[in-house]
Amino acid sequence: xxxxxxxxxxxxxxxxxxxxxxxxxxxxxxxxxxxxxxxxxxxxxxxxxxxxxxxxxxxxxxxxxxxxxxxxxxxxxxxxxxxxxxxxxxxxxxxxxxxxxxxxxxxxxxxxxxxxxxxxxxxxxxxxxxxxxxxxxxxxxxxxxxxxxxxxxxxxxxxxxxxxxxxxxxx
Amino acid sequence: xxxxxxxxxxxxxxxxxxxxxxxxxxxxxxxxxxxxxxxxxxxxxxxxxxxxxxxxxxxxxxxxxxxxxxxxxxxxxxxxxxxxxxxxxxxxxxxxxxxxxxxxxxxxxxxxxxxxxxxxxxxxxxxxxxxxxxxxxxxxxxxxxxxxxxxxxxxxxxxxxxxxxxxxxxxxxxxxxxxxxxxxxxxxxxxxxxxxxxxxxxxxxxxxxxxxxxxxxxxxxxxxxxxxxxxxxxxxxxxxxxxxxxxxxxxxxxxxxxxxxxxxxxxxxxxxxxxxxxxxxxxxxxxxxxxxxxxxxxxxxxxxxxxxxxxxxxxxxxxxxxxxxxxxxxxxxxxxxxxxxxxxxxxxxxxxxxxxxxxxxxxxxxxxxxxxxxxxxxxxxxxxxxxxxxxxxxxxxxxxxxxxxxxxxxxxxxxxxxxxxxxxxxxxxxxxxxxxxxxxxxxxxxxxxxxxxxxxxxxxxxxxxxxxxxxxxxxxxxxxxxxxxxxxxxxxxxxxxxxxxxxxxxxxxxxxxxxxxxxxxxxxxxxxxxxxxxxxxxxxxxxxxxxxxxxxxxxxxxxxxxxxxxxxxxxxxxxxxxxxxxxxxxxxxxxxxxxxxxxxxxxxxxxxxxxxxxxxxxxxxxxxx
Amino acid sequence: xxxxxxxxxxxxxxxxxxxxxxxxxxxxxxxxxxxxxxxxxxxxxxxxxxxxxxxxxxxxxxxxxxxxxxxxxxxxxxxxxxxxxxxxxxxxxxxxxxxxxxxxxxxxxxxxxxxxxxxxxxxxxxxxxxxxxxxxxxxxxxxxxxxxxxxxxxxxxxxxxxxxxxxxxxx
Numbered sequence: 001x002x003x004x005x006x007x008x009x010x011x012x013x014x015x016x017x018x019x020x021x022x023x024x025x026x027x028x029x030x031x032x033x034x035x036x037x038x039x040x041x042x043x044x045x046x047x048x049x050x051x052x053x054x055x056x057x058x059x060x061x062x063x064x065x066x067x068x069x070x071x072x073x074x075x076x077x078x079x080x081x082x083x084x085x086x087x088x089x090x091x092x093x094x095x096x097x098x099x100x101x102x103x104x105x106x107x108x109x110x111x112x113x114x115x116x117x118x119x120x121x122x123x124x125x126x127x128x129x130x131x132x133x134x135x136x137x138x139x140x141x142x143x144x145x146x147x148x149x150x151x152x153x154x155x156x157x158x159x160x161x162x163x164x165x166x167x168x169x170x171x
Numbered sequence: 172x173x174x175x176x177x178x179x180x181x182x183x184x185x186x187x188x189x190x191x192x193x194x195x196x197x198x199x200x201x202x203x204x205x206x207x208x209x210x211x212x213x214x215x216x217x218x219x220x221x222x223x224x225x226x227x228x229x230x231x232x233x234x235x236x237x238x239x240x241x242x243x244x245x246x247x248x249x250x251x252x253x254x255x256x257x258x259x260x261x262x263x264x265x266x267x268x269x270x271x272x273x274x275x276x277x278x279x280x281x282x283x284x285x286x287x288x289x290x291x292x293x294x295x296x297x298x299x300x301x302x303x304x305x306x307x308x309x310x311x312x313x314x315x316x317x318x319x320x321x322x323x324x325x326x327x328x329x330x331x332x333x334x335x336x337x338x339x340x341x342x343x344x345x346x347x348x349x350x351x352x353x354x355x356x357x358x359x360x361x362x363x364x365x366x367x368x369x370x371x372x373x374x375x376x377x378x379x380x381x382x383x384x385x386x387x388x389x390x391x392x393x394x395x396x397x398x399x400x401x402x403x404x405x406x407x408x409x410x411x412x413x414x415x416x417x418x419x420x421x422x423x424x425x426x427x428x429x430x431x432x433x434x435x436x437x438x439x440x441x442x443x444x445x446x447x448x449x450x451x452x453x454x455x456x457x458x459x460x461x462x463x464x465x466x467x468x469x470x471x472x473x474x475x476x477x478x479x480x481x482x483x484x485x486x487x488x489x490x491x492x493x494x495x496x497x498x499x500x501x502x503x504x505x506x507x508x509x510x511x512x513x514x515x516x517x518x519x520x521x522x523x524x525x526x527x528x529x530x531x532x533x534x535x536x537x538x539x540x541x542x543x544x545x546x547x548x549x550x551x552x553x554x555x556x557x558x559x560x561x562x563x564x565x566x567x568x569x570x571x572x573x574x575x576x577x578x579x580x581x582x583x584x585x586x587x588x589x590x591x592x593x594x595x596x597x598x599x600x601x602x603x604x605x606x607x608x609x610x611x612x613x614x615x616x617x618x619x620x621x622x623x624x625x626x627x628x629x630x631x632x633x634x635x636x637x638x639x640x641x642x643x644x645x646x647x648x649x650x651x652x653x654x655x656x657x658x659x660x661x662x663x664x665x666x667x668x669x670x671x672x673x674x675x676x677x678x679x680x681x682x683x684x685x686x687x688x689x690x691x692x693x694x695x696x697x698x699x700x701x702x703x704x705x706x707x708x709x710x711x712x713x714x715x716x717x718x719x720x721x722x723x724x725x726x727x728x729x730x731x732x733x734x735x736x737x738x739x740x741x742x743x744x745x746x747x748x749x750x751x752x753x754x755x756x757x758x759x760x761x762x763x764x765x766x767x768x769x770x771x772x773x774x775x776x777x778x779x780x781x782x783x784x785x786x787x788x789x790x791x792x793x794x795x796x
Numbered sequence: 797x798x799x800x801x802x803x804x805x806x807x808x809x810x811x812x813x814x815x816x817x818x819x820x821x822x823x824x825x826x827x828x829x830x831x832x833x834x835x836x837x838x839x840x841x842x843x844x845x846x847x848x849x850x851x852x853x854x855x856x857x858x859x860x861x862x863x864x865x866x867x868x869x870x871x872x873x874x875x876x877x878x879x880x881x882x883x884x885x886x887x888x889x890x891x892x893x894x895x896x897x898x899x900x901x902x903x904x905x906x907x908x909x910x911x912x913x914x915x916x917x918x919x920x921x922x923x924x925x926x927x928x929x930x931x932x933x934x935x936x937x938x939x940x941x942x943x944x945x946x947x948x949x950x951x952x953x954x955x956x957x958x959x960x961x962x963x964x965x966x967x
Contacts, residue, residue, distance in 0.1 A: 008958045015229070015236070019212030022233045031212055032747050040233040048948050050955030057951040074899030096861025097900070102818060107947025111940055116861035135209045 010140035013056035020135030061121035069100035180622035184571035188491035204618040216748030217250040223370040250749035251376035259364030261726030266394025277319035286546035290407040328356035342706035354389035391730030396690035409476035409580035416651035419574030420481035432504035435473035440549035469685035485645035487616040496567035500556035520562035577656035581681040605667030608785035614716030625717030632778030637665035644686040708735025708765030711788040713781035717741035822933035825852035829925035857914035865894035
């Protein structure tokens, strides 16, 4: 399964992911029409700036393998697909008790003000690549298998290590 | 790569060259556009502000995030400020072009720029009369010098009025006076745009937009109009002439020189230098059969209108011309010249020659042009091109066969001339309903719209519905390539328009020139309105820019609506992030100047909107819709 | 005694999204909240439950936004008011449907057989359960500010780890 993985070092804080997310979850799915929609479409990805480290971090639902939000949901509005492990939310069943919001340690449960129910990342079921990932201009958000992602990070850090060794022996 | 070229353009020559680019592994604007995807949503909505270094700030268009920038500016303020800066840039481009034309005119009058002379004495006299400059018993040079000086003073004028704005119908002048948008000077309005949009100056969206209209009027009825008229005096007022268009005009066995950009000042000289027997002999020595000059974009339109120099294509074809492998020199001046040409020319034998003192490009051969020795420089440029001919690699030459005949050169004077001196016969045709109205279709190319699709289809729909089309800029070239500028294109028109065109022997789509020549459309509209004793906003007319992209187009759109003509834009301007600005531009402004904008990317629907507006105006005049 | 913290809390009453939040990591199973609630209402409307040896969890009304108790109430005694669930004793018929409906067991019958549930102590600036909690496991605030706070904390954690590795390189 592919996951939305984050490389915060590449995030420029442009919030393109947020806009793309809101547009993908709008009625018209067009930026120019979505801006005029009432109620305004809501995003499910949040770029948070950590001032103490001067780093922006795109925060996306992790679709945890053992998702706390799903465990605590009293009505079954939050469910986890047994195969894909994607956590989806059924607004029809949601009673707005916000227990999910209390237990999500990433703060990924948002609130639909009009319907008074939770909203969260659904990983764009209509798209091959989630809208936020497709919108990221720098590759801070990637949609990959974890193994592949870690593999490429391993190669990257191996390269750095090798450079260091080469530089050291050169000296 | 291997993109579906058919989705990129409707023009078969363009498609051929895109396939060639693909085969050669060469990147074009379309590829770069794809690499730019997705484009920034904040930018597209106009809600990003970089006007001070507390920013950049942006407003969340969906209301969850920040609603104000650091200074407190709302989306409405930011969008209005950004739009004003676009208008300022567009007006500056046209007006600075005009300044160069007047400077050349002045140096000609002073005898310094010996390469130039007065080609249209009648127009000189008409302009002198307009400025109350005595002509009786004075030499044309004397008159020209005085005229040049008063024209130059229009730029630095502080309290207005700009003389040519008085060409607008009296009712229009009253509208401007009432709204407080009569321009006071060309440079002043542009400078004031920059001042007002500086942090902490003008922060009322409507107030900002009104100044945008004022600035745009100083372009349309100021800078652009001065450029057109001075160029007419210097190079002749266009008269109907027949030529050809599209990449097929390039010659396989001749030295090909493309003049690209916007000013005719040097390109006129290049046309002359290319006809010099010495140069032609040199070309023959180099193994070519001769020298062929072709135009591109609006420099192309200028020499097309006045000399029938064939045009190789519009904005999005500039790279493709080089990719034919048959261009010895791409000679550019200012505006709409892609910096990509430098790298691209490096892949071929083409010399990319930049000539304007104010426009340099990476990878360009610099051959700066100055008025005093214009012809000399032009000869040097032609020589470089000719001497480059032996470097052409015949195996890489791929000139598409497409070229299309066109009848061009319809200046306002030429149109009135064809109508017998007064607009009466056109007005009669409009009253009878044979001609339903006039559609002004102008503007650039934009990779966001299939190349030429918006232009050609909108124009076809209009003439099919008996709307006479006047065109300039890249739209005119698109129409030329599509065969719509041939008198035989009258067959594509509705029965009423067809009979009128066939009686006059003109095409149903009249090429009025380059993008500064939209001023000619304003003059024609004023002539029609004055003849009828109405305002321009009462005329059964509508405008459109189906594939616009430049800041100049923003200024043009603004002065066209400020002149009272409803305008449909084919690409969305970066304003939708502000509900207020959007509403003012599409509705509110109509109450001020009698016209507003609409946005419609689909050319067929855009035609319906324009025809609907024309019918509404017909009813207003008591004519049958 | 009013300290600055209390002064800041006074203004909270202007919001309609107030909620009692629980930070499970901090609850020490002391039952102080129960005692405080009992002192005010006569019987406690919050109860701290120990779950095996995993955690102790204070349970009280979630003030669900589509509250099942209000939905089932036949007499209109329990009503949904914006983000709170209000109870009007005079209308209560003691039918007990609300007790069955509540997924949290947060509605109860008091000794006088009257339905009782947390009312967020509307007459007080801060509910006494919050004031008495010695570890600040109970938090009173805007539920979405709380979610945002969780998100920011998570972002900060992620940023910190990057600041330690790539972040330094970037600077």
